[in-house]
C-alpha cells in the first residue's frame with residue numbers, strides 16, 4: 262500500500278447534521294505504519310470503510326482533548342480489541358489522555374472483564390499504552406520521527422501540531438489553532454500541510470443557526486484560523502501541498518469548494534486540497 266493520507270472526518274466541531282461531514286480524524290500511512298490522527302466521532306467507521314483491519318491498529322495521536330478530536334478514542338480501541346487486536350497500540354496525546362483512557366476502561370469494566378473471562382481475550386488495559394505529549398520529538402521508531410509543537414488554541418493550552426517524517430517524506434497537521442506564525446518553521450518543506458480553516462462569510466450564519474451566538478463567535482475568532490491565514494502559513498513554510506481541513510462551516514449549503522478555493526488563493530498558489538470525508542491524498 263503506497264504512502265497516503267486519508268481524511269476520514271473533515272468538519273470542525275462536534276455537532277452533526279443530516280448529510281453533513283463528520284468530526285476530525287485522519288489516517289496517515291507512511292513507511293508501512295498506520296497512524297490515526299485524532300479520534301472524533303466516526304473514526305472507527307471511517308477506518309473500516311478504508312478497508313484496513315482494526316486489528317492492525319498501531320499508533321494513535323490526539324492533538325488535544327476537545328471532543329471533536331477525542332470522543333471516539335475509547336470506542337475505537339475497544340472495537341479493535343473485539344475485532345481481535347492482540348498487538349500493542351501506542352496512544353500519544355496531551356496531558357489528560359491517560360485519565361480519559363482509565364475512566365473509559367472503568368465505564369466499560371463489566372464488558373471488558375466478561376470478555377476476558379468468557380472469550381479468552383487479552384486484557385485491553387495491557388495492550389494499550391498511553392504517552393502524554395509535550396513539545397519536541399515524541400517518537401523515534403524504525404525510521405519514523407514525530408515531533409510536536411504547542412499551538413494557540415485558547416482556552417485549551419495543551420494542543421499540539423504534529424510533524425511525521427519517514428524516508429524523506431513529511432506530513433504536518435496544524436491541529437486546532439488561531440493563526441500561529443511559528444507553524445511555518447515547524448512545517449518547513451513538508452510534503453503535505455493539513456491546516457484547519459474557517460471561512461469568514463460562513464461564521465455569521467453558523468452562529469445564528471447554532472444558538473449561543475456571541476460566545477461561539479468569540480471562541481471561533483480567538484481559537485481558529487481563516488483559510489487565507491492557513492494559506493499564508495503554507496506559503497511561508499514552502500510546503501508542497503496544502504490540505505484545508507477541520508472546515509468551519511462544513512455543512513452550509515451556500516458554501517462550496519469554490520468559496521474555500523477563492524479564499525485560500527489570496528495567499529497560496531501551490532497544490533491544494535479541500536478536505537471531504539473519505540478523500541485520499543497520495544504522498545508522492
Ligand SMILES: [Zn+2]
Nearest residue numbers: 274327329437
Ligand atoms: Zn476541533
Ligand SMILES: [Zn+2]
Nearest residue numbers: 325327414437
Ligand atoms: Zn479544538
